[in-house]
Amino acid sequence: xxxxxxxxxxxxxxxxxxxxxxxxxxxxxxxxxxxxxxxxxxxxxxxxxxxxxxxxxxxxxxxxxxxxxxxxxxxxxxxxxxxxxxxxxxxxxxxxxxxxxxxxxxxxxxxxxxxxxxxxxxxxxxxxxxxxxxxxxxxxxxxxxxxxxxxxxxxxxxxxxxxxxxxxxxxxxxxxxxxxxxxxxxxxxxxxxxxxxxxxxxxxxxxxxxxxxxxxxxxxxxxxxxxxxxxxxxxxxxxxxxxxxxxxxxxxxxxxxxxxxxxxxxxxxxxxxxxxxxxxxxxxxxxxxxxxxxxxxxxxxxxxxxxxxxxxxxxxxxxxxxxxxxxxxxxxxxxxxxxxxxxxxxxxxxxxxxxxxxxxxxxxxxxxxxxxxxxxxxxxxxxxxxxxxxxxxxxxxxxxxxxxxxxxxxxxxxxxxxxxxxxxxxxxxxxxxxxxxxxxxxxxxxxxxxxxxxx
Numbered sequence: 021x022x023x024x025x026x027x028x029x030x031x032x033x034x035x036x037x038x039x040x041x042x043x044x045x046x047x048x049x050x051x052x053x054x055x056x057x058x059x060x061x062x063x064x065x066x067x068x069x070x071x072x073x074x075x076x077x078x079x080x081x082x083x084x085x086x087x088x089x090x091x092x093x094x095x096x097x098x099x100x101x102x103x104x105x106x107x108x109x110x111x112x113x114x115x116x117x118x119x120x121x122x123x124x125x126x127x128x129x130x131x132x133x134x135x136x137x138x139x140x141x142x143x144x145x146x147x148x149x150x151x152x153x154x155x156x157x158x159x160x161x162x163x164x165x166x167x168x169x170x171x172x173x174x175x176x177x178x179x180x181x182x183x184x185x186x187x188x189x190x191x192x193x194x195x196x197x198x199x200x201x202x203x204x205x206x207x208x209x210x211x212x213x214x215x216x217x218x219x220x221x222x223x224x225x226x227x228x229x230x231x232x233x234x235x236x237x238x239x240x241x242x243x244x245x246x247x248x249x250x251x252x253x254x255x256x257x258x259x260x261x262x263x264x265x266x267x268x269x270x271x272x273x274x275x276x277x278x279x280x281x282x283x284x285x286x287x288x289x290x291x292x293x294x295x296x297x298x299x300x301x302x303x304x305x306x307x308x309x310x311x312x313x314x315x316x317x318x319x320x321x322x323x324x325x326x327x328x329x330x331x332x333x334x335x336x337x338x339x340x341x342x343x344x345x346x347x348x349x350x351x352x353x354x355x356x357x358x359x360x361x362x363x364x365x366x367x368x369x370x371x372x373x374x375x376x377x378x379x380x381x382x383x384x385x386x387x388x389x390x391x392x393x394x395x396x397x398x399x400x401x402x403x404x405x406x407x408x409x410x411x412x413x414x415x416x417x418x419x420x421x422x423x424x425x426x427x428x429x430x431x432x433x434x435x436x437x438x439x440x441x442x443x444x445x446x447x448x449x450x451x452x453x454x455x456x457x458x459x460x461x462x463x464x465x466x467x468x469x470x471x472x473x474x475x
Contacts, residue, residue, distance in 0.1 A: 033226050034471050035260035036242050038166050044252040045245060046173075049164065052214075052222055053157050054180040056120050059211035062184040063123055063150060066130075066208055067092060067143060068305045069192035069326075070201035072312050072319050074139070084136050086432035089305045090425045091140035095147020097421030103152035104414025108407065112160040112225045115410070117218040119152030124212025131205035151421065154181070155400075155413040162401035163225045163409070167469040168345070171398055175341035178394040182337050186330035193323040227470070231406040276408050277415055285403040286415065288461050289396075292353065293420040295455035296392045299360065299448045302427025303382060303389075304329070306435075314441060315375035325379035332383040333390030340391040348466040349399050350459065356395065357456035359388035364449035372441040392455070396420075402465040405474040 040046075067089055075085050099119065107115040126146035133139035158178070165173040188204070195203050223245055229238035246257060277286045307329065311322035336356075344352050363384035372378055396416070404412030434444050465473055 033230050033238050033242055034469055037164060038469060039258050039260045040249050041253055043249045045248040049222055050177045052218060053161060054177055056116060056153060056211060056214055057157050058180045058184040059208065062188045063127060063146060063208040066188055066204050068308055069189055069196060069323060070204060072308050072322065073196055073201050078136055080136060082432050082436040086429055088136060088140055089428045092143040092147035093421055093424040095144040096151035097418060099148035099151025100155055100414045100417035100421060103156050104411040107156040107159060107410030112156050112228055113219055113222050115156045116153050117215045119149045120211050121215035122149030124209045127205050127209035131202045155417045156410050158397040159401045159410045159413050160225055163227045167467060171344035172341050174398040175337060175344060175394050178397050179334060179337045182330060182334040182390050186327060186334055189323055189327040189330050193320055193327065197319060227406045274411060277412055285463055288458055289400055289403060289416045290419040291458040292396055292455060293416045294423040295451055296396060297420045298423035298427040299452050300389045300393060301424040302431050302448060305428040306431045307382060311375050317375050325375060328379055329383045329386040333386040336387035336391045337394045340395055345466065348464050350462045350464045353392060353395055353459040353462060354456055356388045356391040357452055357459055360385055360452040361449050364445050364452060368442050368446035368449055372445060402470060402473055
């Protein structure tokens, strides 16, 4: 056993992080970053909850309703691209704080909108902030986790995201009918106060500092983390493995994502992100409106049914967190895609006759879809070196956003052309089946350190 002061000089930054026992420091960081992610998820789904009211209040056509839904998604696409560059250049924590500030301020502007034009404009800006937070936050959490339980550590954090989605729907059930849609966006602006607090209370990623050549700062950051862990556990830390830090490598670039072994990783990851979010957002963005339009349900019932889907998604994320370090990333992703195909196929051919049937099978679908979504936020940062990790995750986020944009558009196009729900669910089942095939070619990362995967 050795104390913090006795840490041997040859020990790498990674080895010192790997030997840390779980402590209050890990809980604190996950709670602070998790609070940010919770509200980003909350804000992402607000338009879907408000859409039935907006459609009636502003007399929106199907095209205008689609525009309102996808405007934030377009912003998230641009935000993810910018965040990938910023996250690798200025740091994980600063990038997350900036994204939170943009999201909160834009939410206030959305609440003051007086028409679909300004609503969509400020939702676009809000999307830029959301896109900047989520992938970089996931990158940070991966970089502080131990390799032996990184799957559970990251995915228990990722449960915050579906919890935020569920909270948005739950609050909408009570707030939208009583106080109107604007109150929802005012609540969604609350995390702006977190923007200033994060850099003061969350250490920058030591792995990132080291990748930028800021070795002294990386050493100091690890020492502060070790000291917090020692205070929290009241025990000396085990000795880290005497391995040196990896040699300096050139700064990462977008082109590096398409060179050597990273070409396959990027191609598979891009396909998985697109398929998962095409299906997920195509369903979730339209569910409340489908319940009211297609089945004549009242708004409260429609939102309760939507909440059920979010709750089962939260359960699916928890189940994955408990299993993924045992079964591995690749089998988990393949299995979750197959699980997604089955209820969608039932909906396409037999189960879309009533709102209750759609709610039942849509909830089964989201159980598996949220597994995939959370799993990809774990899997993506594992595939790239520290110098290019945020950029790699953000590039996957680009295809994520393409799916988010095109999924609701596809549903709107089918409905606008007079197509039935069977067509909507059949095409989602076909796309999810393609995802299962793509996942078969994924690289397994279970149990390996981030450095072992990328050296």
